[in-house]
Structures are given as structure tokens and as C-alpha cells.
Amino acid sequence: MHKIQGIYVPLITAVMAIASGCGVLKPPPPTPTPTPTRPVFLMILADVTKSLQKGEVEQVAKLTADVLDKFPDQTDYVIYPIHRETEKPTAIDEGHGSAIKLTPDDKESRRKRIGDKITQQYDEINERQPTDRTCILNTLELADKHFRQVGSSSSEGKDACLELVVISDMIEQCALNAGNVRIDLKEQPTSEAISKLDAIAKFPNLARIHITIIIPTSEKATPYVADRPTLSSLETFWTAVFTRCGFKTEDVENFNWLPSIPSRLSTVCQ
Numbered sequence: 001m002h003k004i005q006g007i008y009v010p011l012i013t014a015v016m017a018i019a020s021g022c023g024v025l026k027p028p029p030p031t032p033t034p035t036p037t038r039p040v041f042l043m044i045l046a047d048v049t050k051s052l053q054k055g056e057v058e059q060v061a062k063l064t065a066d067v068l069d070k071f072p073d074q075t076d077y078v079i080y081p082i083h084r085e086t087e088k089p090t091a092i093d094e095g096h097g098s099a100i101k102l103t104p105d106d107k108e109s110r111r112k113r114i115g116d117k118i119t120q121q122y123d124e125i126n127e128r129q130p131t132d133r134t135c136i137l138n139t140l141e142l143a144d145k146h147f148r149q150v151g152s153s154s155s156e157g158k159d160a161c162l163e164l165v166v167i168s169d170m171i172e173q174c175a176l177n178a179g180n181v182r183i184d185l186k187e188q189p190t191s192e193a194i195s196k197l198d199a200i201a202k203f204p205n206l207a208r209i210h211i212t213i214i215i216p217t218s219e220k221a222t223p224y225v226a227d228r229p230t231l232s233s234l235e236t237f238w239t240a241v242f243t244r245c246g247f248k249t250e251d252v253e254n255f256n257w258l259p260s261i262p263s264r265l266s267t268v269c270q
Contacts, residue, residue, distance in 0.1 A: 038159045038160060038161055038269065039074075039076070039159070039160040039161065040071060040072060040074065040075040040076065040160070040161045040163070040268070040269045041075070041076050041077075041147060041150045041151070041160055041161065041162050041163070042068075042071055042075050042076070042077040042078075042163045042164075042165070043077070043078055043079075043080065043143055043146055043147070043163070043164050043165070044064055044067060044068070044077065044078075044079045044080070044165045044166075044167065045079075045080055045081075045082050045136075045139050045143075045164070045165070045166045045167065045168065046060050046061075046064050046079055046080070046081055046082065046092060046118055046167050046168075047060055047081075047082040047134070047167060047168035047169060047216070048060070048081045048082065048083055048118060048121040048122040048125060048126075049082060049083050049122075049125075049126065049133060049134040050122075050126040051134055051169055051171045051173065051186075051228075052122075052169055052216065053218060053220075054122075054218075055218030055219070055220040056169070056216045056217065056218040057118065057119070057122045057216075058115075058119070058218070059216035059217065059218055059259075060118060060167050060168075060216045061114060061115040061118040061119060062115070063167050063214055063216060063261065064079060064092075064114055064118065064167055065107075065110065065111035065114050065115065066261055067165050067167070067214075067261060067265065068110070068114075069107055069111075070261065070265040070266055070268065071163075071265070071268060072269075073097075073098045073100070073101055073102045074097045074098065074099070075095070075097060076095070076096050076097045076150060077093075077094060077095050078091050078093075078094040078146070079091060079092040079093045079094065079114065080092065080139070080142065081118070081121050081125075082134060082135070082136055082139060082166075082168050083121070083125050083133060083134070083135070084125075084133035084135055084174070084176065085135075086135045086136070086138040086139045086142060086176075087135075087138045087141070087142065087176070089142070092114060092117045092118060092121070093110070093113060093114050093117065133173065133174065134168075134169075134171055134172060134173045134174060135172070135174035135176050135177070136166070136168060136170065136172050136174070137172060137174065137177045137183070137200075137241065138174070138176060138177060139166070140203065140204055140206060140241070140245060141178075141204050143164050143204075143206065143209065144204035144205070144206060147162045147164075147208075147209055161210075161268070161269035162208060162209045162210065163209070163210050163212070163268060163269070164206075164209050164210070164211045164212070165211075165212045165213075165214065165265075166211070166212070166213045166214070167214045167216060168213070168214075168215070168216075169215060169216070169228070170213065170215065170234045170238060171185045171186060171228065171229065171234070172184070172185050172193070172237070173185065173186060173187075177200060178200045178201065178202065179196070179197075179199030179200035179201070180199070181196045181199045181200070182196075183196050183197075185229050185233070185234065185237060186227060186228065186229065190229070190233045190236050190237050193237055194236070194237055194240045197240060197241065197244065203241070203244040203245045204245060205245060205246040206242070206245040206246055206247070207245070207246030207247055207251075210268075211242070211247075211255050212255060212256045212261075212262060212265065213238075213255045213256050213257055214256060214258065214259065214260070214261060215231070215257060215258065215259050216259060217259040231257065235252075235253075235257060238252065239252045239253075242255075
């Protein structure tokens with residue numbers, strides 16, 4: 001580095017920039033999403049049942065798009081609704097990886113498309129179904145089949161990054177399961193609901209999958225809903241489920257269980 005009359009060249013450059021009207025410091029450009037080093041497969045399960053209030057399902061739509069924005073453009077993703085037909089659902093949205101970087105407009109269009117479809121399903125499905133048709137247990141078998149399929153179809157399937165994100169109040173109210181037993185977390189004590197799991201002979205092994213659970217909340221709705229089980233009771237029930245799926249108790253505790261997106265999704269699969 002050379003001096004000019006005892007002044008470093010970089011200092012002169014900075015002074016000239018200020019003098020030319022460019023002295024206002026601009027924020028650094030956003031850090032681009034890193035290119036994943038291995039294939040990324042994402043399934044998002046979005047609750048559209050009436051155990052959620054209107055404001056909460058709006059949060060489901062927002063969180064779904066927010067989660068997707070955290071993932072690299074190359075992500076192979078599918079979004080399924082949580083309702084009665086979780087054994088054979090129709091996808092809300094899906095994408096199979098983009099070699100072209102998505103623009104802000106692309107992501108905004110995707111966000112609007114997802115929001116419109118979730119709102120439509122919430123309105124239409126709940127006109128046809130009773131309120132107690134939240135079948136989350138079946139989605140675990142769905143996730144297992146999905147990730148086995150995409151893993152086997154990928155040349156690097158064994159090294160793939162597998163992410164399951166569940167955006168739901170996690171209140172199971174359903175009799176459509178492998179044991180044909182009715183589990184209703186609003187009506188049954190937690191211990192009774194857990195005992196009914198014994199009627200289900202087999203649970204899928206999901207230990208190879210990273211699971212995140214996000215509980216949507218709404219400032220307008222949540223304070224007025226009085227007939228819900230506590231979050232502690234929900235965690236107790238689902239811990240009994242997920243330990244049957246190959247996880248340790250401490251794994252389940254780290255599934256998030258918050259209304260916010262965990263920070264780890266910002267660097268997922270890196």
C-alpha cells in the first residue's frame with residue numbers, strides 16, 4: 001500500500017466518495033441462500049381444519065411461505081393440507097428444484113398462490129366436514145412413503161437432506177388410523193389418548209428425517225379459545241407418538257414447538 005503525502009490511498013478514496021455525495025453508507029446486499037451440497041427434499045404439512053381460528057389459518061399460510069423462502073431454490077418440495085383425507089391428499093403446491101435463481105417477484109407470486117389455496121381449502125373443506133376431523137397421525141405414514149420415494153429416485157438419495165415441517169395446532173381429532181381407534185385430544189385425557197396408540201400395530205420409522213413443528217398463533221384468536229389442550233399435554237402425547245417412530249425423547253423436545261420458525265432453517269442442509 002502506497003502513501004501520498006502521508007495519507008493512505010484508501011482514506012483519500014473514502015474522502016472523495018463523501019465529497020461526491022456518496023458518503024451515506026448503504027446496507028450490504030442480502031446474503032444469498034447458499035447452494036446446498038446435497039439434494040434437499042422438503043414436505044410441509046399445513047393445517048386447514050376448523051380447530052384453528054381464521055386468524056390462525058392466515059398464520060399457517062404466512063408461515064408456510066416463510067418456511068419455503070428459507071430453503072434453497074433447488075429444493076424439491078411439496079405442501080400437503082392437514083384435514084380428514086391425509087392418507088390421500090391433494091398437494092397445495094409443489095416444486096421440483098429450480099436451476100434458475102428465483103426473483104423476489106417469483107417468491108411473491110408463490111406466496112400469494114399458497115395463501116389463496118390454503119384459505120380456499122380452509123373455507124371449502126370445513127363446509128363439508130365436521131370440526132373434529134384433524135388427522136395428523138396419518139401424515140406420518142404419508143411422510144415416510146414420500147421420503148422413501150424421493151430418496152430412491154435420487155442418485156444421491158442416501159445422502160439427501162430430508163425435512164418435514166408441520167404447521168399445526170397438533171390437536172389430533174380422528175378415528176382414521178391404522179388401529180381404527182378414535183383419538184380426540186380435546187375430549188380425552190392425555191393418558192387415555194396415549195393408551196389408544198397401543199392399538200396401532202406399526203409406526204413408520206422417521207428417525208432419518210429432520211422434523212420441525214410450528215404452532216400457529218393469532219393475536220385476535222388465541223386469547224378467546226378456551227377448549228384446547230395445553231401445549232404441555234400436546235407435547236406429551238406427540239412424544240409418545242414420535243418415540244414409537246424411532247426418535248429419542250430429547251429429539252422430540254427439539255422439534256421447536258413454537259409459533260416462530262427456528263433459526264436452524266436459515267442454514268438448513270449446509
